[in-house]
Amino acid sequence: MNETALPPLPTIDDIRDAARLIEGEVLKTPLLPAPRLSQLTGATVTVKYENLQVTSSFKERGALVKLLSLSADERRHGVVAMSAGNHAQAVAYHAERLKIPATIVMPRSTPFVKIEATRSFGARVVVEGETLAESQAIANEIGETTGAIWVHPYDDPHVIRGQGTIALEMIEAGPPLDVLVVPIGGGGLIGGMAIATKALSPRTKVIGVETELYPSMRAALDGRVEECGGNTLAEGIAVKNVGRLTLEIARRYVDDVLLVPESAIERAVNAYLTLQKTMAEGAGAAGLAALLAFPERFAGQRVGLVLSGGNIDPRIAASIMVRELARAERIISFRLSIPDRPGILADIATIIGRGGGNILEVLHHRRLLSVPAKGASVDITIETHGPDHGREIEAALAERGYIVHRLEAP
Structure with missing residues (x-):
């Protein structure tokens, strides 16, 4: 792309x-009301389920439009892309499907499951580079050497207009929305959606969402440089540099960009899992995270969310659900100081059982220096109905004479 002049913005x-x-080639995903999310957030929520695409992400739309724009000669030379996740799988x-040779460069830090998923779609995968920047340099070199066409993950007019078809479908489905809340990584998704929204439903506000650790678009719009980095659950939007084209679109059409903490993203992933029974990766849940982090901002409004992707590691998803149970005090842990004699553990288990608690884990300590020589310490993790139930069990143990300390949730 010319560094001095931007191409025309998509219309x-x-x-x-x-x-x-893309009609008939990419799923026209459902847009459904979400009463339980509405109850949780105080807004009237509808969700666009882009996690139902073949590769579980909206990225298919822009990737396909870009590939379809290539001439026969360009297709023969193939394409090259750089991605650690959803864009890689979409291009591959x-x-x-179009019989175009594809090379995907992925950083060495990419989870093995994503590398294998990309290979399974027939692409040649090159795992090189310690960072995304290094991997992009390698991809550029491959393009220059082979003549392969570079498929940018977001800063390309064809990719942007492909992503804009999501808003087109949402607006055509009706009823009118007060707000669209859209995750931002490099800005391709919100760019296309903002253009479509402002053309067809000017009164609908378009709000972007970034994780606090990677506030690249917010900083760019404010004309400042912000440090980006850190471990985020929303790795799909962990982008340090937004596109030149997408930044210009955001300046013209995006009403605001909100930054959300990691805790809100965790809560949002858990809400999709437990309330909507659907899988959302951290980036895909960022829109809902904004409603949880800023409920007063959206209260009483008709809000459209894009569940933009569902490619989350199942182990991470399971961990999030357990952590949310702990935050809600549905799982709690006690440390009890006890005499070291037969029958004590049975007595404790009986008290918890009579109180309606379910024991999940028991850890017995005898060698801690804080424990008397004739005593012991036991950590017990239990499942409860909630905070009040947990306090009832704790009181019953104390009434029996045990010294009880509540352990903090992780």
Whole structure:
């Protein structure tokens, strides 16, 4: 892309044309009301389920539009892309369908499951580079050497207009929305959606969401440089540099960008799992995280959310659910100082059982120096109905004469 001049911004007609191109090739995902999320947040929530695409992400839309824009000669030379996740799988999947050779460069830190998923769609995967920047340099070199066409994950007019088809579908489905809340990584998704929204439903506000650890678009809009980095659950939007084209679109069409903490993203992933019975990766749940972090901002409004991706490691998803149970005091842990004699553990188990608690784990300590030589310490993790139930069991143990200390949730 020319560094001195931006290409023309996509228009609503470009987005409509993209919708015609991908019709029947990309799933027209459902837009459904979410009463339980509405009850949780105080807004009237509808959700666009892009996690139901073949590769479990919205990225298919922009990738396919870009690939379909290539000439026959360009297709023969193939395409090259750099990604640690959803963009890689989207390009690989549709390139295979269109019989276009694809090379995907992925950083060495990419989870093995994502590398294998990309290979399974027929792409040549090159695992090189310690960082995304290093991997991108390698991808650029491959493109220059082979003549392969570079498929940018977000800063490309074809990719942007492809992503804009999501808003097109949401607005056409009705009823009118007061607010669209959209995750931001490099800005391709919100760029396309904002163009479509402002053309078809000008009164609908478009709000972007970034994780606090990677506030790249917020900083760029404010004209400042902000340090980005750290371990985030929303790795799909952990982008240090937004696109030049997407930044210009955001300046014109995006009403605001909110930053959400990791705790809100965890809560949002858990809410999708437990309330909506659907899988959301951290980036995919960022919109809901904004409603949880800033409830007063959206109270009473009709809000459209894009569940943009569902590629989360099952182990991480399981850990999040357990952590949320601990935060809600549905799982609690006690440390009891006890005499070291037969029958004590049975007595404790009986008290907890009579109180309706379910014992999940028991750890017995005898060698801690804080424990008397003729005593012991036992850590017990139990499942409860909630905070009041936990306090009742704690009181019953104390009434029996045990010294009880509540252990902090992780």
